[in-house]
Amino acid sequence: MSDSADLDPSRFATHRFAGRGVELAYVRENIGGFPLVCVHGWPETKRIFWRVIEPLADAGFEVIASDLRGFGESGISADGYHDVPSSSRDLVALLDHLGHERAVLLGGDFGGPVIQDLALRFPERVERMVIFNSPLPYDKSSMSDMDTRPRAGAADYFIRQGTDPDGLAAELTTPAQRRAYIATFYTSRFWAHPGAFCDGIVPGGPAVDFHTEPFADGDTLRASFGPYEATFSDAARSEPALISRNPDVETLILFGASDMVIYPEFDRMAAATFPNHVGPFLLRDCGHFVPWEAPNEMVSATRAFCRDLMAS
Known part of the structure; x- marks a missing residue:
């Protein structure tokens, strides 16, 4: 269940930064704490961190949660x-604009590669870093014995959004159609733990309405397909992404294991990708949307992981 504050778009003040040719909309709470940058994925906005x-x-963090370019209240x-x-x-x-030299990064889904x-x-x-339920690089030497393939049929949306984004966007002609499309990822596609986004026993309800509302605009929905398009098209890439094993950054690994879209053994894959890790910690009755589905666990784990930073 969600309380009214969880579903209030104005719960936190939104700030704006005219950055690198695109305006970013972001939340900034507890200025002066240790910087923690929360990075959402798809189909999400900064609202996924409301809880x-x-x-x-x-806990002592300066929490910075931005809508990424093309998402939510940020510009295209x-x-x-x-x-x-x-x-x-x-x-x-954005960190430069806010005067921060270093930060803890927290992200899942598309926010994970970012x-x-x-x-x-x-x-x-x-x-x-704190990472959860995200795409990871595949390393044959360390992952050959792992179940690294998402469930059969789970990638249909990925292929369509990446190879035919204009065609898909053209099919979704009204705000209601666009929101209904996004709603399936919170309900019938089994990304979330069963019942996580229900109104009673019926899939959907106010929480789904809250998370789908930012995708009602056609241009915003089309822009949100950009990360998928970049997977298939050189023309959609500004430059090659740097996604590989990182032995240097200490990384907390969380895994909402009810997730049917991410790798079945995300936890083991992440441990191999980030050798300097804490965890992995598997979250009971939690799927893809970890900050929303398991907020208490995320907060307590992140607080413990960074306790020494708070003290300093």
Whole structure:
């Protein structure tokens, strides 16, 4: 169940930064705490962190949660790029704007590759990482005995959004159709733990309405397909993404194991990708949307992982 504050779009003040050719909309709570940058995925916006922002701020973090370019209240990029490196560089520009040299990064889904890229591209800016339910690089030497393939049929959306984004966007002609499409990822596609997004016993309800509302606009929905398009098209990539094994950054690994879209052995794959890790910790009755489905667990684990940073 969600309380009214969880579903209030104005719960936290939204700030704006005219960054690298695109305006970013972001939340910033507890200024002066240790910087923690929360990076959403798809089909999400900064709202996916609504349940963890306040308790993380109370724990001593300065919580920064931005809508990535092309998502939510942020602008659509004039250069047409909505890929991993563009968002990674946007977040570094935002840190510069806020006066932060280093930060802890927290991300899942598309936000996972974004923070992985940022940590490899700008290692001097990253204190630690918290990663959950995200795409990971495949390393045959360390993962050959792991179940690294998502469930059969789970990638149909990925292929369509990546190879025919204009055709898909053209089929979704009304705000209601666009929101209904996004709603399936919270309900019938089994990304979330069963019942996580229900109104009583009926899939959907106010929480799904809250998370689908930012995708009602046609241009925003089309821009949100950009990360998938960049997987298949060189023209959609601003530059190659840096996604590889990272032995240097200390990384907390969380896994909502009810997730039917991510790798069945995400936990083992992440442990191999980030040798300097804490965990992996498997979250009971939790799927893809970890900050929403398991907010208490995420907050307590992140707080413990960074306790020494709070003390300093």
